[in-house]
Amino acid sequence: MKNTPNFNKSFTDSRALKSIFLSTITVLCAVGACIPLFSVLVMLIMRGGKRLSFELFYALPPTAFDTGGGFGNAIVGTLFMVGIAALIAVPFGILAAIYLAEFGENGKLAEIARFCAKTMTGIPSILAGVLAYAAVVMVTGTYSAIAGGVALSILMIPTIMLTAEESIKMVPSAMREAAVGMGCTKTQVMWKVMLPVAMPGMITGVMLAVARVSGETAPLLFTALFSDYWIFQGGAGDIMEPTASLAVLIYNFSGMPFENQIELAWAASLVLVTMVFIINIISRMLFQKKK
Amino acid sequence: MSASLSNQQQQNDGPIAVPPSSKDIFLDRTFRTFTTCFAWLTLLLIGYIVWEIGGTALPAIKEMGVGFLTGTTWDPNKGEFGILPQIWGTFYSSLLTLLLGGSFGIAIAVFLTQDFLPNKIQIVLKSTIELLAAIPSVVYGLWGIFVLIPLIRPVANWLHATLGWIPFFSTSLSGPGMFPAALVLSIMILPTVAAISQDALSAIPDKIKEAAYGMGTTRWEAILKVLLPTASRGIFGGLVLGFGRALGETMALAMLVGNSNQLSLSLFSPADTLAALLALNFPEASDYETQILMYAAVVLLFITLAVNIIGELIISYSERSGGKK
Structure with a gap:
């Protein structure tokens, strides 16, 4: 407030009146926009928290008229598929980012690859599912955790790539020049100087990507489908079986006419949002410490 | 002395710098x-x-062929497929979203960048909004079903009863429908629009605002006539990206839009979108139906790619000239 000189405070002046009027509207808009956002959080805590217990984390989902039950298998399934996605996307994203930031510098290839990555961030998540369906499910003939992981990795790659490129570029050029002056090859500079310095930024990017995909539902709907059992209950071959995930559980249960399932959907949402928020906050703190 | 010492050291350990x-x-x-x-x-x-x-x-x-894009029935039993209602629903919901989410997003951006609040609260509010962008869309969908729809149904039905002659209110809201879906979508794109608009607004050099004040403008004359036009390219890019996100958003729509194959202007009638169509029909599709759904996916892919590429070009253009100087 105090930075802004406002010489016309008079309520009779039409310009001042207009200014006050618009300020009021903006404040109302901002407050109005925050209400639904906070309502989501409050409802999550109220309706999800009511059902929170240890049973949720080790029990299997209930059948139609059952009481009790939980979603332990969905938590494991989500973690497992996000893990597969990270295994594919992290090396891919970081190696491509190294090229974009350092070796390709301002060449045509780097520019086009960067543009492609930015375009990919805008691809709807359901299309990642469609792709994994065509590329994995139709080829192997079954819904599987692998297909789910592939679908999620498509969403992770561009995010990881762009954030890793940014953090490599933020390394002071004096450090690189010193290493070059000592006779390092570009690869040595990258591994011994740039990557260690850029590491916190790159980890932040990876964690944000992980947080984003762990809540994704659309790509899993028809790649991993859902399962009422633990993954690996029937041995290692289960990697090619339908797999449960928290997000799909929320979606499935939200449409059911049973109070027990709906309560579980709220509890699962609370668990999922808590997971996502924790990853987000940690990665932000990491990034701030680096600055 | 020190020179000879370092010389000696070099002889012992070999040179510090070696060619590869x-x-x-x-x-x-x-x-x-x-x-x-x-x-x-x-x-x-x-x-x-x-x-x-x-x-x-x-x-x-x-x-x-092209008939798929203009057909209005979707009936696997008769083998008739057309996605005009879905294309219409996709654009209609996204435009409504843009209208609602866009105006609120820009208002928030102005509110957070133009010294309405002390600096500390500004930062807290900004990171809270960013954090809220991380809530998965399925959770917003759940909230929409159990909180939002019961809340707006009486209002919607009152509007229908009193203003039913306006095409927008021509049906009553029985449950899921276009308006709740667009409302939830606009909450979801709001953080994106707000963040990009904030960047565009805070990239304007202080000099420009000071010059406007120096000419005797009030705060809002400066915002409306100087700051927003200067940042307009960045804001526009943000709106296009938000629009792209709304076009492709799946879960909130699959849960809230009603998935009914109709073409209607009414805000309260159920509708369908391309992404929701894919989400609902894929899991149980036969091989033949899968191919047809893939066709719908191609349509969605090209719509979103086009919108995103345009948005990306606008943002990079505005970064190069104008906006950020």
């Missing part, structure tokens, strides 16, 4: 080629996405 050995050079070449491959892979990945989805859809595209 042939092994180093070999490793360097290999690693560089390796990363170049991954840059190429990024290009190939986009190509592969288009090729794989397009290839699977090809039989359906050949068979149905």
Whole structure:
């Protein structure tokens, strides 16, 4: 407030009146926009928290008229598929980012690859599912955790790539020049100087990507489908079986006419949002410490 | 003295700086080629996405042709397929979203950048909004079903009863429908629009605002006539990206829009979108239906790619000239 000189405070002046009027509207808009956002959080805590217990984390989902039950298998399934996605996307994203930031510098290839990555961030998540369906499910003939992981990795790659490129570029050029002056090859500079310095930024990017995909539902709907059992209950071959995930559980249960399932959907949402928020906050703190 | 000491040290440990050995050079070449491959892979990945989805859809595209885009029935039993209602629903919901989410998003951006609040609260509020962007869309969908729809149903039905002659209010809201879906979508794109608009507004040099004040403008004259026009390209890019996100958003719509195959202007009637169509029909589709759904996926892919590429070009153009100087 105090930075802004406002010489016309008079309520009779039409310009001042207009200014006050618009300020009021903006404040109302901002407050109005925050209400639904906070309502989501409050409802999550109220309706999800009511059902929170240890049973949720080790029990299997209930059948139609059952009481009790939980979603332990969905938590494991989500973690497992996000893990597969990270295994594919992290090396891919970081190696491509190294090229974009350092070796390709301002060449045509780097520019086009960067543009492609930015375009990919805008691809709807359901299309990642469609792709994994065509590329994995139709080829192997079954819904599987692998297909789910592939679908999620498509969403992770561009995010990881762009954030890793940014953090490599933020390394002071004096450090690189010193290493070059000592006779390092570009690869040595990258591994011994740039990557260690850029590491916190790159980890932040990876964690944000992980947080984003762990809540994704659309790509899993028809790649991993859902399962009422633990993954690996029937041995290692289960990697090619339908797999449960928290997000799909929320979606499935939200449409059911049973109070027990709906309560579980709220509890699962609370668990999922808590997971996502924790990853987000940690990665932000990491990034701030680096600055 | 010190010079001779360091000289001695160099003789003991060998020189600090050495030219790379042939092994180093070999490793360097290999690693560089390796990363170049991954840059190429990024290009190939986009190509592969288009090729794989397009290839699977090809039989359906050949068979149905343009008629698929203008047909209005979707009936697997009769073998009739058309996605005009879905295309309409996709654009209608996204436009409503843009209208609601866009105006609120810009208002928040102005509120957070133009010294309405003390600096500390500003930062807290900004990071809270960013954090809220991380809530998964399925959770917003759940909230929409159990909180939002019961809340707005009486209002919607009152509007229908009193103003039913306006096409927008021509049906009553029985449950899921276009308006609740668009409302939830606009909450979801709000953080995106707000963040990009904030960047565009805070990139304006202080001088410009000071010059406006110096000419005797009130705060809002400066915002409306100087700051918003200056930041308009960045804000516009943000709106286009938000629009792209709304076009492709799946879960909130699949849960809230009602999935009914109709073309209606009414805000309260159920509708359908391309993404929701895919989400609901894919899991139980036969091979033949899968090809047809792939055709719908191709349509969605091209719509979103076009919107995103345009948005990306606008943002990079505004970064190069104007906006950020």
